[in-house]
Amino acid sequence: MDNLLNYICSLTPFSEEDWEYLKPALTKRTFARNELLLREGEVCSSLFYIDAGYCKSYYEIDGNIKNTELFFENEIATNVTSFGSGLESKYNIIACEPLIAIVFNKDKLFELSKQHPKIENSGRICLRQFAVKQEEFLAIFNLPFISTSGNFISKIAFLGHTIISPSGEVFS
Numbered sequence: 001m002d003n004l005l006n007y008i009c010s011l012t013p014f015s016e017e018d019w020e021y022l023k024p025a026l027t028k029r030t031f032a033r034n035e036l037l038l039r040e041g042e043v044c045s046s047l048f049y050i051d052a053g054y055c056k057s058y059y060e061i062d063g064n065i066k067n068t069e070l071f072f073e074n075e076i077a078t079n080v081t082s083f084g085s086g087l088e089s090k091y092n093i094i095a096c097e098p099l100i101a102i103v104f105n106k107d108k109l110f111e112l113s114k115q116h117p118k119i120e121n122s123g124r125i126c127l128r129q130f131a132v133k134q135e136e137f138l139a140i141f142n143l144p145f146i147s148t149s150g151n152f153i154s155k156i157a158f159l160g161h162t163i164i165s166p167s168g169e170v171f172s
Contacts, residue, residue, distance in 0.1 A: 033099075046078065049104070077093055
C-alpha cells in the first residue's frame with residue numbers, strides 16, 4: 001500500500017498517524033482480467049486506487065460496448081455520481097488485465113472522515129483530482145478538428161491524452 005500512501009502524500013500533507021487512521025477503510029484486492037469492479041445497476045460503494053494494471057468504464061447500448069474512460073496505475077477509479085448520491089451506476093468498470101486495487105470502503109471512509117479532518121480533506125482532494133481528469137477528458141471533444149481521423153488523433157496524442165474509439169481501439 002506504499003504507492004497509495006505516496007499518492008496521497010503527493011496531493012496533501014498526510015502523516016503516519018493519519019495513515020494509521022485510514023488503514024481500516026482499505027482493502028487490497030486482486031481482480032482477474034474482465035472481472036467487474038462495478039456492475040451497471042449497482043450502487044458504487046467504493047473508490048478503487050489502481051496499484052497495478054488498468055481498467056476501463058463502459059456501457060452497452062443494444063449489445064454494443066461503448067468505452068468511456070481508462071484508469072491507469074496511480075489513479076482512482078469510481079463512479080462519482082453513484083458513490084456520492086447512492087444512485088445506481090449507469091455503467092460498468094472492468095479490469096482490462098490482471099489488476100491490483102486498494103479498495104476504499106465508503107461507509108468506513110465516511111465514518112473516519114467525521115473523526116479525522118485530514119482524512120476528509122484528503123478524500124476531497126482525491127475526488128477533485130478525479131473531477132479534473134474528467135474535465136480534461138471532456139475538453140478533448142471541444143477541440144476544433146476537421147475529421148475524426150489523423151488530425152484529431154494527433155491532437156489528442158499531442159495533448160498527452162489517451163482516447164478509446166467506440167470499437168475499443170486505443171489511441172495515445
